[in-house]
Amino acid sequence: MRLNLSQQQAVEFVSGPCLVLAGAGSGKTRVIINKIAYLIKVKEYQPKHIFAVTFTNKAAREMKERITHSLGRQETRGLKISTFHTLGLDIIRKEYKQVGIKSNFSLFDDHDQFALLKELTEQWFDGDKELINQLRSCISNWKNDLVDSTLAMAKAQGKKEQLFAHCYKLYEQQQKSCGILDFDDLILLPTLLLKNNETVREKWQNRVRYLLVDEYQDTNTSQYELIKLLVGHRAKFTVVGDDDQSIYSWRGARPQNLVLLNQDFPNLNVIKLEQNYRSSGRILKAANILIENNPHLFSKTLHSELGYGEYINVLSANNEEDEAEKVVNHLIGHRFANNARYGDYAILYRGNHQSRLIEKMLMQGRIPYKISGGTSFFSRIEIKDIMAYLRLLVNLDDDNAFIRVINTPKREIGPATLQKLGELAGTRSLSLFKTAFDGELTEILSAKRLTSLQGFVEWFNQLSQQAQHDPMSAVYELLQGIDYESWMYETSSSPTAAQMRMKNVEQLITWLDDMLKGNDIDEPYTLEDAVARFTLRDMLERNENEDEQDEVQLMTLHASKGLEFPYVYLIGMAEGLLPHQTSIDEENIEEERRLAYVGITRAQRVLTLSYSRERKQFGESSQLEPSRFLFELPQDDLNWSNGRQQPTAEQRFEHGKSRLALIKAQLAKARNKSD
DNA sequence: GCTTACATTGTTTTT
DNA sequence: CAATGTAAGC
Numbered sequence: 001m002r003l004n005l006s007q008q009q010a011v012e013f014v015s016g017p018c019l020v021l022a023g024a025g026s027g028k029t030r031v032i033i034n035k036i037a038y039l040i041k042v043k044e045y046q047p048k049h050i051f052a053v054t055f056t057n058k059a060a061r062e063m064k065e066r067i068t069h070s071l072g073r074q075e076t077r078g079l080k081i082s083t084f085h086t087l088g089l090d091i092i093r094k095e096y097k098q099v100g101i102k103s104n105f106s107l108f109d110d111h112d113q114f115a116l117l118k119e120l121t122e123q124w125f126d127g128d129k130e131l132i133n134q135l136r137s138c139i140s141n142w143k144n145d146l147v148d149s150t151l152a153m154a155k156a157q158g159k160k161e162q163l164f165a166h167c168y169k170l171y172e173q174q175q176k177s178c179g180i181l182d183f184d185d186l187i188l189l190p191t192l193l194l195k196n197n198e199t200v201r202e203k204w205q206n207r208v209r210y211l212l213v214d215e216y217q218d219t220n221t222s223q224y225e226l227i228k229l230l231v232g233h234r235a236k237f238t239v240v241g242d243d244d245q246s247i248y249s250w251r252g253a254r255p256q257n258l259v260l261l262n263q264d265f266p267n268l269n270v271i272k273l274e275q276n277y278r279s280s281g282r283i284l285k286a287a288n289i290l291i292e293n294n295p296h297l298f299s300k301t302l303h304s305e306l307g308y309g310e311y312i313n314v315l316s317a318n319n320e321e322d323e324a325e326k327v328v329n330h331l332i333g334h335r336f337a338n339n340a341r342y343g344d345y346a347i348l349y350r351g352n353h354q355s356r357l358i359e360k361m362l363m364q365g366r367i368p369y370k371i372s373g374g375t376s377f378f379s380r381i382e383i384k385d386i387m388a389y390l391r392l393l394v395n396l397d398d399d400n401a402f403i404r405v406i407n408t409p410k411r412e413i414g415p416a417t418l419q420k421l422g423e424l425a426g427t428r429s430l431s432l433f434k435t436a437f438d439g440e441l442t443e444i445l446s447a448k449r450l451t452s453l454q455g456f457v458e459w460f461n462q463l464s465q466q467a468q469h470d471p472m473s474a475v476y477e478l479l480q481g482i483d484y485e486s487w488m489y490e491t492s493s494s495p496t497a498a499q500m501r502m503k504n505v506e507q508l509i510t511w512l513d514d515m516l517k518g519n520d521i522d523e524p525y526t527l528e529d530a531v532a533r534f535t536l537r538d539m540l541e542r543n544e545n546e547d548e549q550d551e552v553q554l555m556t557l558h559a560s561k562g563l564e565f566p567y568v569y570l571i572g573m574a575e576g577l578l579p580h581q582t583s584i585d586e587e588n589i590e591e592e593r594r595l596a597y598v599g600i601t602r603a604q605r606v607l608t609l610s611y612s613r614e615r616k617q618f619g620e621s622s623q624l625e626p627s628r629f630l631f632e633l634p635q636d637d638l639n640w641s642n643g644r645q646q647p648t649a650e651q652r653f654e655h656g657k658s659r660l661a662l663i664k665a666q667l668a669k670a671r672n673k674s675d
Numbered sequence: 676g677c678t679t680a681c682a683t684t685g686t687t688t689t690t
Numbered sequence: 691c692a693a694t695g696t697a698a699g700c
Contacts, residue, residue, distance in 0.1 A: 055689085086690090109690090110690090183690050184690090186690080187690095250689095351687050352688085410676090414677075537690080558688045558689070580687055580688085582687065591688095617686080617691090618686095618692095619691045
C-alpha cells in the first residue's frame with residue numbers, strides 16, 4: 001500500500017530525532033513497519049541494531065508478525081521488537097553482574113509484591129489492604145522517579161511518608177536478600193546502570209543504533225530517561241504518539257514527555273499524521289467531536305476519505321443481562337445479513353468483569369470467541385501452582401514461591417510449621433529454603449514435621465541441580481514427583497474439570513519446552529529467562545493457525561489500543577461504568593473520555609454502543625444513567641435502538657450543566673497555573 | 676493439620 | 691452475588 005506524503009516523510013527521515021504525532025487510525029503502525037523496512041533495505045542497518053518498543057505484548061506480537069510478513073523471516077532475524085519491560089529484562093539479563101544481582105533472580109508480579117509488603121508491614125498496618133496498596137503505589141512512584149530507598153528516607157516529609165520510606169528500605173533489603181525484582185525494577189535498574197556506567201552505556205548505545213517507540217505518550221519518567229540513555233548523543237530515534245490516546249496516567253505515564261522531547265532535542269523533527277485510513281467519516285466525526293471536549297497538548301484534525309458510512313447504533317437495555325443479549329443478538333443478526341466472519345467483530349468494555357455476561361450469551365449461542373488481555377490463563381490455580389514451582393526451581397530463595405508450593409500437594413506442613421521456620425529464617429536472615437537445612441530446627445520442630453520438610457527440601461535441591469544442565473528433564477521429574485495429576489483429580493469437582501486443568505498445565509509445559517528449544521525465535525531462552533517472561537506474559541502465541549481462527553474478540557478498552565476491527569461493540573456506556581465511578585469522584589473525566597475515544601476509533605465500518613439502565617452490584621440492583629459521552633456525540637449520527645429515544649430535555653439540561661462546570665473548572669485551573 | 680461451614684468483603688485500567 | 695478469608699469441628 002502506498003504511503004501519503006507525511007507518512008513518507010516520517011519513514012525517510014532517519015538522520016536525527018523524530019516525533020510522529022499520529023492520530024487514531026492514521027497508519028502509525030504502517031509507518032513504523034515501513035520505517036524498519038526502510039532502515040534495513042535502504043539504509044542498510046543490520047536488523048540486530050534496530051530496536052522497537054511497545055507497551056503491550058499484544059502490540060509487540062502484532063508488529064513482529066506484520067514485519068516478518070512484509071520482509072520475510074530471514075531479513076528480520078535479530079530484530080528486537082518487545083515491550084519496555086522485556087527490553088529492560090534483556091538488559092538486566094545480559095548485565096546482571098554490573099547491576100550487582102544474581103543471575104537467577106525471580107520476578108515478582110503484583111500479587112507477590114502485595115504479599116511481601118503485607119508481611120513486612122504487619123506490625124504497622126496489620127494487613128490493611130488500603131494502606132498496603134498506598135505503600136505499593138508510593139514505592140512504584142519512587143522507583144519511576146529514580147529514587148532509591150535511602151534517598152526516599154532522606155527526603156521524606158511527615159510521619160506517614162517517613163514510615164513508607166522505611167518500609168521501602170525494608171522491601172529493598174528483602175528484594176536483595178531473596179534475589180527478587182518487581183516490574184518497576186525492570187526499567188529502573190537498566191536506567192540507573194546506563195546512567196552510572198559509561199562502559200555499559202557505550203556498549204548498549206552501540207547495539208541500539210536505531211530506536212523506535214510506539215505509544216510514546218504512555219512513557220513514564222524513568223522510561224523516558226532510559227530512552228535518552230539508549231539513544232545517546234547520536235539521537236537516532238523515532239517516537240510515535242498521540243496525546244488523545246493517553247490512557248495510562250494512573251500508572252505514571254506522562255504525556256508531557258511529548259513536550260519535553262521538544263526541549264531535550266532542539267533539532268527534533270515533528271511530523272503530523274492527520275489522514276485517517278481506518279474509520280468511516282461518521283465514526284471519525286463522532287470521535288473528533290467527543291475528544292473536542294478535552295484540552296490538548298497539540299492540535300490536530302483527523303479527516304477520512306472512506307465515505308460517510310452507517311449510523312452509530314445505540315442499544316438500550318433494562319439490565320445487564322438484557323444488554324448482553326441485545327449485543328449478541330445484534331451481532332448474530334449483523335453477521336448473517338452481511339455474511340461476515342466472527343473474527344471481524346470486537347466487543348470492548350471498561351472493566352474485565354464486564355465480559356462475564358457477554359461470555360455467557362456467546363456460549364449459549366455457540367459463538368466462538370476469544371478473550372485477550374484478560375488474566376484468565378495465568379490466574380488459574382493450576383498455572384499459579386506450577387509457576388510457583390518453576391520459580392522456586394530457578395531461585396530457591398524465592399520465599400513467596402516456597403510458601404505457595406510447600407503444601408501443594410499436601411505435605412503436612414501447615415501454617416504452624418511455616419511460622420516457626422519463618423521465625424528462624426528471620427533471625428538468620430536467610431531464605432526459608434536455606435533455613436530448612438538448619439540444625440537448630442531439630443529443637444523447634446517435631447520429628448514428623450522435620451522429616452517431611454527436609455524430605456521435600458532435599459529432593460527439590462537435587463532437582464534444582466539437575467535443572468542447571470537439563471531443565472526440561474527436571475521439569476518433567478518435578479511434575480511426576482509432586483504427582484500433580486492425582487492432586488488435581490482429588491481437588492477438582494469433576495474428572496472433566498481435572499482434565500481441563502491438566503490440559504492447561506500441558507499447554508504451559510509445551511510453551512516452556514518451545515522457549516527452551518528456541519523454536520521460532522533467534523536464541524533459545526534459559527529456564528530463568530522463560531520463567532521471567534511467563535510472569536511478564538511475554539511469549540509467542542503459537543496456536544498454529546492463531547490468526548486464521550474465526551472468533552469474536554473480547555477485550556478491555558485498554559487492551560484494544562492499537563488494534564482495529566470492522567465491527568465494534570462498546571458496551572457499558574453508562575455513568576459509573578464508562579466514566580468510571582472512581583474517576584467521576586476524582587473528577588478525572590478527561591482520561592475516561594480518551595478511553596471512550598480509543599474505543600470508538602477502533603471501529604472501521606460499524607460502531608455499536610450499548611448500556612443498561614440497571615446494574616446488579618453485591619446482589620442489590622441500582623439505577624444507571626446513560627453515559628454522558630453518549631450525549632456528547634453528534635445526535636444526528638446516532639440510531640437509538642428503542643425507537644426515537646433521543647436524550648430527554650432534562651438529560652440535555654443536566655449534561656449542559658456539567659459541561660459548564662467542567663469548563664469553569666478548567667478555566668480556574670488555567671488561571672492558577674498562570675499565577 | 677485439614678475440612679467444612681459461615682462470614683465478610685468488595686469493582687478500573689496493565690507490565 | 692461471587693470469591694476469598696475465618697472459625698469451629700474432626
